[in-house]
Amino acid sequence: MSDGCPIYKTNRDAIAVTKTIADIDTPTVLIDIDRVEANLRRAQAHAEQEGYALRPHTKTHKLPQFAKLAIELGAVGITVQKLGEAEVMADAGVTDIFLPYNIIGPLKLARLKALNARITLSVTADSSDSVAGYAATFTADQALTVLVECDSGGGRCGVQTGAQALELARQIIAAPGLRFGGLMTYPPLHGVAKSNAWLSDAIALFDTAGIAVPRVSSGNSPDMWEPAAAPVTERRPGTYIYFDRIEVREKVATLDDCALTVLATVVSRPTATRVVLDTGSKSLSSDLVGMDGYGLVMGTELVIKTLSEEHGVIEMPTPSDWPRIGDRLRIIPNHACVVSNLFDTVTVVSGDNVSGTLKVVGRGRVD
Ligand SMILES: Cc1ncc(COP(=O)(O)O)c(C=O)c1O
Missing domain, CATH: 3.20.20.10 (Alanine racemase)
Known part of the structure; x- marks a missing residue:
């Protein structure tokens, strides 16, 4: 533990957790510390x-x-x-x-x-x-x-x-x-x-x-x-x-090693099989890098099949009531590095508990 690394200290010293993932808005990037x-x-x-x-x-x-x-x-x-x-x-x-x-x-x-x-x-x-x-x-x-x-x-x-x-x-x-x-x-x-x-x-x-x-x-x-x-x-x-879907495909990591997810909300269920999330290419990027879909729903085999700027569409294999409008899902992106460059801040979590947010200060510094 070091004073030079506040997030590490904050996370490890957290006694009273005031926020959980349920308390934060979407879309946002979650980093599992x-x-x-x-x-x-x-x-x-x-x-x-x-x-x-x-x-x-x-x-x-x-x-x-x-x-x-x-x-x-x-x-x-x-x-x-x-x-x-x-x-x-x-x-x-x-x-x-x-x-x-x-x-x-x-x-x-x-x-x-x-x-x-x-x-x-x-x-x-x-x-x-x-x-x-x-x-x-x-x-x-x-x-x-x-x-x-x-x-x-x-x-x-x-x-x-x-x-x-x-x-x-x-x-x-x-x-x-x-x-x-x-x-x-x-x-x-x-x-x-x-x-x-x-x-x-x-x-x-x-x-x-x-x-x-x-x-x-x-x-x-x-x-x-x-x-x-x-x-x-x-x-x-x-x-x-962070690892990501590419590294899992390359067998250098498992899904359980993936530290960056994008938290999304279901905003529409137009049909019994279609689920629309509030995460599009401006949250996940449109990097396919040979993958099936633009991201994987954590804990499932569901992928985001199509993407527009602010919508991500999942097609369920069979008609299903789940997920409902308002439900929140975590997406493992294909390529974590480009996602980092899309958000001003990331939310650091340990399990379901929120430790704090970090400003992505290098974001956009492509000059
Ligand atoms: C020059 C250079 N070194 C190292 C890396 C790191 O590669 P990876 O993202 O696969 O860890 C990159 C990735 O783009 C790179 O361009």
């Missing part, structure tokens, strides 16, 4: 057992309280996806942040420089253009740590070959205001072995060139229970704090 804590602890234990550093990706929750809780449990720092998220986390007191993104243009570089002056920051580059922007901005007295982003099969950003990684590292090393921080990759889904082989081949080139690779950062939630083979030194799972 007991499941959050169990998910964080399990991942941290795995990291320690396998010998890699855990640097959780906070894009999933965008909450400094949970970033600090993960650090308190042993994470080395956090990962964020956007500069705006990094600023929010730094403002809240997080001191070690990895921003695996090419930061492009003078406006953002000025913000990056200001951020680097106050925390331990690292970023990525996958082109000479990115490195040139960093090199022109930073000076030796406040050097920026830059990792080379590698496309080890994921097909997004990243240099395409180990030779290109080495060339970019040489450019970073040659710049007085930059420090070579190592290699970073976002591995392809279920492609850990292939990705690690790519990285190992690249590191062999660095060895031959006599260039040390201080950090090798990889990882996501779908592959998080895979043993962390060399050469990876750090992993960045994000969704694991």
Whole structure:
């Protein structure tokens, strides 16, 4: 328990519970703090057992309280996806942040420089253009740590070959205001072995060139229970704090591990089989990611079959009186991270008891 993590303290110190889930309005996001804590602890234990550093990706929750809780449990720092998220986390007191993104243009570089002056920051580059922007901005007295982003099969950003990684590292090393921080990759889904082989081949080139690779950062939630083979030194799972239907499909979590649900009210029963909820794409997102439906009703096999902005429609398999208008259901979304970005606040619960609300301060900080 720590003063640095008020929600953890609030939850654990709660004596008189004044509110339960029945007392709060819908639609709202509920976060089960007991499941959050169990998910964080399990991942941290795995990291320690396998010998890699855990640097959780906070894009999933965008909450400094949970970033600090993960650090308190042993994470080395956090990962964020956007500069705006990094600023929010730094403002809240997080001191070690990895921003695996090419930061492009003078406006953002000025913000990056200001951020680097106050925390331990690292970023990525996958082109000479990115490195040139960093090199022109930073000076030796406040050097920026830059990792080379590698496309080890994921097909997004990243240099395409180990030779290109080495060339970019040489450019970073040659710049007085930059420090070579190592290699970073976002591995392809279920492609850990292939990705690690790519990285190992690249590191062999660095060895031959006599260039040390201080950090090798990889990882996501779908592959998080895979043993962390060399050469990876750090992993960045994000969704694991909440899990969701995707992670359950990928068999890295069970429905009982899912910590984020959207609380919904039945607003219409037009037919004996149709149930309409007050949660549409503006509460659940329209991410299908190959799933059947837009969310699962907790404790049932019912899914939200169709969605408009403020309505979610369930078709019951057989005519049924349940649920009635006014009944409330909890929905496990397909993709928890996008739901976090849709709500200003989340409600923290332990069982049916409400511990309090948290402002999602990183929400909308995609700048
Ligand atoms: C660069 C990077 N690292 C880590 C992650 C975390 O992956 P996951 O959400 O599967 O845990 C993501 C997810 O988008 C990512 O883009």
